[in-house]
Ligand SMILES: Cc1cc2nc3c(=O)[nH]c(=O)nc-3n(C[C@H](O)[C@H](O)[C@H](O)COP(=O)(O)O)c2cc1C
């Protein structure tokens with residue numbers, strides 16, 4: 001029977017349990033994308049807290065794919081020492097770490113990315129801040145190459161795996177979505193063509209890191225925007241990835257334009273509202289033969305257990321619960337099985353945008369109140 005605290009392996013990467021820290025932008029890098037000591041300590045603390053695998057916040061593979069302030073960059077060899085310190089800190093603390101690779105495409109912001117954003121097509125949709133420029137075939141090839149180079153650096157610098165960001169409306173997802181991809185060449189039209197960019201990125205990364213190195217993807221199973229990617233086509237994309245040799249698929253959903261169905265849903269106040277991508281993930285799991293990870297609203301030990309045992313999930317990923325409680329995995333392991341204390345208010349984003357790094361605002365308020373401030 002699948003148990004939460006069971007050691008597993010994805011290729012060479014062993015994990016002490018089935019709990020994963022889902023990629024979470026922390027806003028703790030300098031303006032060039034270089035990781036800071038604060039960020040390295042953040043990952044060390046997560047590893048000390050017992051989580052099986054940490055996926056870093058999204059790291060841009062080219063500066064024109066940067067999406068957010070304080071975001072990690074993995075576009076240059078200049079940060080080698082900083083990244084080596086990061087992976088070393090996690091390993092010494094007993095953890096494993098994968099880096100998430102992204103290009104923001106049309107969701108990039110010209111002020112942050114330094115130029116007008118590129119996208120599969122020049123369409124202005126709600127999820128894009130402005131009208132992007134359509135990618136030429138030459139630029140597509142260069143971005144594919146940039147993913148390969150980023151994966152090479154990741155492996156050299158001690159990361160245990162890489163994860164491609166194919167969710168939440170970023171570039172890979174933009175190619176998959178019929179809303180944002182209106183191309184008439186080999187990258188647009190049928191789902192076969194819309195999957196081409198994703199598969200080219202995957203193959204380039206695989207060729208670079210070799211067959212033994214874990215390559216994962218976070219994939220939208222549905223965009224929840226009119227005209228966007230839907231489950232049947234996401235299943236096709238997942239099947240193709242599995243056939244091509246992907247090592248695990250983390251199932252998510254939504255884009256910044258998906259309203260209450262955003263990737264980061266609020267008001268998860270009872271177990272019924274938890275695990276909001278579980279049905280989608282079950283459909284993906286039925287179609288593929290690789291491990292499937294599910295993310296989105298996991299808060300209770302019992303819901304996590306049920307997703308593993310009754311829904312066939314291989315791993316459960318969480319983001320916000322670990323901002324409030326980096327030691328959640330160890331707390332559960334040691335027998336305190338109360339739900340995660342995160343109340344899904346999303347106030348943590350503000351710290352990353354305005355105060356040099358995310359933190360749990362609710363926890364801070366609770367502590368201040370207890371201290372009588
Ligand atoms: C502050 C913050 C930053 C996030 N950054 C990323 C990211 O870099 N990459 C990503 O794939 N998802 C990102 N997410 C989404 C989470 O990984 C996760 O999919 C979502 O929060 C739902 O899981 P949860 O209910 O466990 O928080 C972020 C979420 C939060 C709250």
Ligand code: SF4
Nearest residue numbers: 342343345346348360
């Ligand atoms: S601020 Fe704290 S309680 Fe609110 S979503 Fe973020 S981690 Fe959870």
